[in-house]
């Protein structure tokens with residue numbers, strides 16, 4: 001057994017001092033142990049190790065629910081003009097060109113560097129929404145899971161926890177075959193996709209199902225993948241309502257909006273996460289709420305791509321669980337990602353504290369819940385909180401960092417989210433093993 005002794009620990013009762021966090025051999029939190037018991041210092045069991053963390057506060061590790069790791073290569077590069085009026089769709093051309101350059105080794109090296117950057121920012125788990133499966137001409141690698149295995153290897157080398165969200169992709173749009181540059185994303189049949197899912201599950205890989213979008217996957221695939229997700233209790237993630245053009249083509253092809261189509265195909269539910277929902281209307285939000293579907297917001301990417309500002313107030317009013325993702329990895333900083341959620345909501349509604357529904361609360365605790373607990377639930381990972389039995393995925397922040405000067409226990413989370421960046425992260429543990437130190 002090992003014990004961490006930070007200055008503060010964030011628990012379900014808020015910040016606590018004089019608490020030791022006991023780490024079990026199995027990578028989980030064994031318990032939170034008061035340092036003083038009945039007026040006497042707690043005596044460590046024989047052989048136990050105590051690690052003091054003076055001037056540090058311990059938080060649960062952040063969960064990055066939605067990443068396309070290879071898009072990290074576009075950082076900076078994709079700000080150059082592609083057309084006279086650049087949008088999500090012209091950015092997508094640059095992204096497709098980058099996807100064409102990948103091979104398993106290039107992907108592994110890029111992913112390893114990016115996953116290390118995530119860890120240093122305080123993300124301990126990543127949901128990798130992986131869709132570049134095959135050779136550029138669409139022929140499978142041997143084995144067909146080679147690109148996925150490159151990502152898994154990169155995560156092991158970096159030390160991050162990874163849930164592989166294996167994307168299903170079949171076409172360019174409703175009634176349109178795949179473009180040449182989409183061929184390496186596509187499977188010829190649902191059976192070929194599910195074979196890869198089964199092969200990875202047989203290796204013990206933590207996996208989720210990820211039909212890419214209603215554009216890219218037909219209705220019969222959506223129904224079958226959703227049924228598989230329920231049968232095997234696996235998370236299901238899907239993009240929806242990021243761009244108005246997707247909603248228009250869905251309305252034209254199916255007579256309903258994308259999230260309505262997901263409801264019709266029985267895709268929504270407590271194991272499902274809809275990514276973006278930027279332009280969801282009232283009926284779509286009610287469908288998400290009624291089915292207890294999670295929504296993953298990606299504020300820095302949504303800002304970078306000009307997607308729009310999600311309907312934060314309505315999402316909160318409906319009680320929909322919100323999580324975050326770094327998506328295109330244009331920035332990796334959970335504090336910034338969550339700050340952007342609240343700040344863009346303020347810009348949309350002309351009001352402060354939009355994400356907080358309790359009249360006397362500040363946003364910090366709720367932002368932490370989105371960044372940790374909701375994210376862990378969305379990926380089917382037993383983390384997200386510092387309590388006995390949960391995974392020992394932890395982040396220590398440096399309370400002496402100048403960005404946090406003036407903090408008090410009451411304001412510390414708000415100081416972190418509104419006044420600091422990932423530079424305050426001093427150390428990170430995954431499964432009880434320290435994987436990063438500044």
Ligand SMILES: [Zn+2]
Nearest residue numbers: 068129239327
């Ligand atoms: Zn995405």
